[in-house]
Amino acid sequence: APESPLSSAEESVKSLGEPAPQPPAAEPSEPSESQPGTPLPAPGHSGLSIQEMVAMSPELDTYVITKKVKEVLTDNNLGQRLFGETILGLTQGSVSDLLARPKPWHKLSLKGREPFVRMQLWLSDPRNVEKLMDMKRMEKKAYMKRRHSSVSESQPVDSGLQGSDFSQGGSPQHQQLQLKKPRVVLAPEEKEALKRAYQQKPYPSPKTIEELASQLNLKTSTVINWFHNYRSRIRRELFIEEIQAGNQGAASEGGSPSGRVSKAGEGDSCDGTESDGTVEGRPGGAAGLEEYGGASEGEGGDPKEEGGPETPARSPAPQDATTSASSVPGTSGHKGSAIASLFSFPESAPAATRNPRDSSLRKKKAANLNNIIHRLEKAASREEPSEWEF
DNA sequence: TTGGAGTCAATAGG
């Protein structure tokens, strides 16, 4: 068997500065980066680059796509690493995240949509699994080979120094100095404290951050990063609930028990001691305490409905969950233009009516509200307040 | 500069 003639390029991606050639045995050390150079070298056939396809891609149902991908991968014992590296050009962790918490299409940036377009393309490739399995075999073969040579090398019970083995490729990486930054791991209590601080003030001032840092004995940058990450991840959970809400009737064929994404939990603000009773099950009704710490207040509390910070109204076109057959239906009139496969979700849209928001997630929305408030205050204190257009 | 979006990559569990 020759080998995979597949879109080859697919992986030659990242060419520059990447240790792509083979699984790193020795670390490539410094992460430096040369410039991106060719962003996406893997257009595959049919001319246009992925970016172009992303640009003209119709709205895709990220939830359905990831669901399908997960199914195919697990059914065939293909790992996220392999899939990510060869098909998406992403690392395992990123793939895991993407598959577990896909953001709705309309909330994704152009860049963020790329992986989904690639997934859709992959799903519509009749030989996708076959190709990946080939890759898998090739990797194993390479691994075996490598292992062998190294074994034979270490066999000689020589005395003396252990010659550092050179990973071929001859990068000069020398001693890495173990200055590899140990990776901060926040203790559960520290996280608790930070979460508590977040509930009071999702957007702490530099001063507050400094205080938190010193109180918790953390670097300022760590606290800053934590807030960035936490906000970002909270936001994402909101998106997910949004998707699930819209994608109710998911009764696909036998199989996926559709894992609940709920996680919730969170201790309440005041005093740590998780008073939490046995809140079992669902994202149960959380007490929606939403008082923002200090700062302004005295709102003329009108129970106003909160409006999403953005995208006032949208019509995600609820796709039917059970999207069968990935292959492109009749559409294929033309010489396999890859784009066609992006339009493979013909089914008419059931156009369901948005049902009232579910309960729960109150807390999260509160944080979101804080977000808005924060911006308003910020705007107010700055230059001419005049227009608060939203 | 600040915040958001995407990712990476180390690491914790299976």
Place this chain on the structure above:
DNA sequence: CCTATTGACTCCAA
């Protein structure tokens, strides 16, 4: 091995 989590980084836009 594999997958999930998560602190840190890179890019970008305002």
